[in-house]
Amino acid sequence: MALAMEDRVIVAGGGPVGLIAALDLVQRGVPVLVLEAASTPIQDPRGAAFHPPTLDILDRLGVLPSLMEIGLKIPIWQVRNRDGSVVAEFDLGILAQETDYPYRFHLGQQKVMPVLLAALAKHANAEVRPDARVTGFTERDDGVLVEYADREGTSHCVSGRWLVGADGARSQVRKSAGIEFEGFTWPERFVVTNLADDLTRFGFTYTNYVTDPDRWAVVLRLENEDGEPNWRITYPTDPSLTDDEVLDPANVQSRLVDIVAGAEELHLRYSGIYRVHQRVARQFRKGRILLAGDAAHINNPLGGFGLNSGVQDAANLAEKLADVWHNRADEALLDRYNRQRRGANIEFVQKASIRNKAMIEERDPDAKRQAQDQLRAIADDPQLSLHYLLESSMINSIRAAKGID
Ligand SMILES: Cc1cc2nc3c(=O)[nH]c(=O)nc-3n(C[C@H](O)[C@H](O)[C@H](O)COP(=O)(O)OP(=O)(O)OC[C@H]3O[C@@H](n4cnc5c(N)ncnc54)[C@H](O)[C@@H]3O)c2cc1C
Incomplete structure (x- = not known):
């Protein structure tokens, strides 16, 4: 039956x-x-x-x-170089007329x-x-x-x-x-770390993209389970290393101080590794x-x-x-x-x-300079910034999807 x-x-x-x-x-x-x-x-x-x-x-x-x-609520994000110099800074406040939430939320x-x-x-x-x-x-x-x-x-x-x-x-x-x-799957894996340090001391804002051909990083401010500041740093691995080598505490520490220009030692709460695909x-x-x-x-x-x-x-x-x-x-x-x-x-x-x-991760210095000049020009122009942030905040993509029959 x-x-x-x-x-x-x-x-x-x-x-x-x-x-x-x-x-x-x-x-x-x-x-x-x-x-x-x-x-x-x-x-x-x-x-x-x-x-x-x-x-x-x-x-x-x-x-x-x-x-x-x-x-x-995180209204501001930055693109930086590994030496600590800021390439461009964006303020999502400019989206106030487009959304009730002109910020990222972490x-x-x-x-x-x-x-x-x-x-x-x-x-x-x-x-x-x-x-x-x-x-x-x-x-x-x-x-x-x-x-x-x-x-x-x-x-x-x-x-x-x-x-x-x-x-x-x-x-x-x-x-x-x-x-x-x-x-496809990228050859490099990504390491995710959580840190107890206050990275604003090193000039970081609450969302940062740090450029570099091999040692780029994403640095985000979060909070841990107890509501204490927790910084998430994500960076790519050297594909030739094993997971154990990548996660060796000395290796992680050396990568982190390399990302946080000016830091001598950082306080690691967590590290993990994962494969990344498109x-x-x-x-x-x-x-x-x-x-x-x-x-x-x-x-x-x-x-x-x-x-x-x-x-x-x-x-x-x-x-x-x-x-x-x-x-x-x-x-x-x-x-x-x-x-x-x-x-x-x-x-x-x-x-x-x-x-x-x-x-x-742009490797070619000329292409990198050109891209960074362009990003600076966008950040300096309210109209260009508005368009750029409508894209990067996914507002344009959700509007475009709604238009598909
Ligand atoms: C390290 C890392 C960092 C990330 N950072 C970001 C970020 O900053 N911003 C962002 O937007 N995204 C980020 N992502 C991606 C984000 O985590 C995922 O897109 C999100 O978890 C997807 O949610 P999901 O519910 O589709 O899948 P999952 O979160 O994977 O949930 C799937 C659920 O299904 C369950 N499940 C699996 N198999 C079965 C089964 N056979 N039967 C029943 N249940 C099953 C699992 O236990 C799990 O609970 C990140 C991902 C990783 C790994």
């Missing part, structure tokens, strides 16, 4: 993108079940910079006030998760099931049967009308759907399967677009899926989700993150 499909959307992955998709859906009257492989939210330091269009979404979902209490995604879980817990028709690793699915005309394994490895099967794969870069949903993850799924929709967030696209972190574009996917998808759910729209609307969000990723996120990486 065929199993009756449950009337709900199943979301694979309870990371920030899965939870935001679930929250947006349930607020639009769509029941949701989130299957999350881990027992508790991932604590590794990961995405931490939110751009204005993402803040609009978090505000609409009602979670922004709680997040604002624990995060940092908050580690591990601190965002409890706020999202608390918001979801208020809805009787939303369930987040931990220790539930999705292993595959079977699609039928009227829904999807989703298999998952619990902590003991026992298999279970649940059903829903649609399956959203928000299960991260190694997405099982994407693999089971046979959707290619097209793109990849986009060939399709974000295949029948009843929809991909969002890192499951759909990944990019280098220069510009802080990864998490932001994932949240923007979740919001775009939830609106369309709710319209289909409530029979206000034909399911072909979901193909527009694919066109809009895949298009925005290819046209903006991939290109801009690759361009930012090329700029920060």
Whole structure:
């Protein structure tokens, strides 16, 4: 006897993108079940910079006030050289007429998760099931049967009308759907460090891009779990070194003092290493399967677009899926989700993150001088700055995506 499909959307992955998709859906009257492989939210330091269009979404979902209490508003960012000289400084205040949030907002995604879980817990028709690793699915005309394994490895099967794969870069949903993850992997890995030192003493502002061919860095001010200042420095590895060599404390220390001109010793709280890719799924929709967030696209972190574009996917998808759910729209609307969000990723996120990486690591001195002169000219001209910041803050990309039919 065929199993009756449950009337709900199943979301694979309870990371920030899965939870935001679930929250947006349930607020639009769509029941949701989130299957999350881990027992508790991932604590590794990961995405931490939110751009204005993402803040609009978090505000609409009602979670922004709680997040604002624990995060940092960062209106100014700099491009610097490794000798400490400032190439250009940008003030997002110039965006005040374009957005309610003319700044970047810094908050580690591990601190965002409890706020999202608390918001979801208020809805009787939303369930987040931990220790539930999705292993595959079977699609039928009227829904999807989703298999998952619990902590003991026992298999279970649940059903829903649609399956959203928000299960991260190694997405099982994407693999089971046979959707290619097209793109490439950079040869160098990136090191992420957290420091206890106050880097404003060395002239850093709260967001900094430090240029250098091999030793570039991104330096961000965050806060740790206790609300104490925490500085995140991300830098590329020498591809010939092993992970152990790269993370050797003496090696990390020498790289850090090299980035923070004038520092003799820095106080390391955390260091980790990860591979960086530029990849986009060939399709974000295949029948009843929809991909969002890192499951759909990944990019280098220069510009802080990864998490932001994932949240923007979740919001775009939830609106369309709710319209289909409530029979206000034909399911072909979901193909527009694919066109809009895949298009925005290819046209903006991939290109801009690759361009930012090329700029920060420019090796040719003439090309570097030219690029830096251009950046200075933009920073000095309010009109050019406005245009530049509308791009880099993702405002133009979300507007452009909305225009795609
Ligand atoms: C070091 C680092 C720094 C970064 N910095 C930034 C930044 O500054 N700004 C920015 O915008 N982005 C940044 N990113 C990217 C950002 O962290 C990701 O884009 C973001 O985490 C994507 O969210 P997600 O929910 O799509 O995926 P994830 O956060 O990866 O969440 C996926 C979830 O799915 C779960 N899962 C996995 N497999 C399964 C399965 N089979 N079944 C059920 N659940 C499953 C996982 O346990 C996880 O909870 C950074 C990433 C890294 C690694």
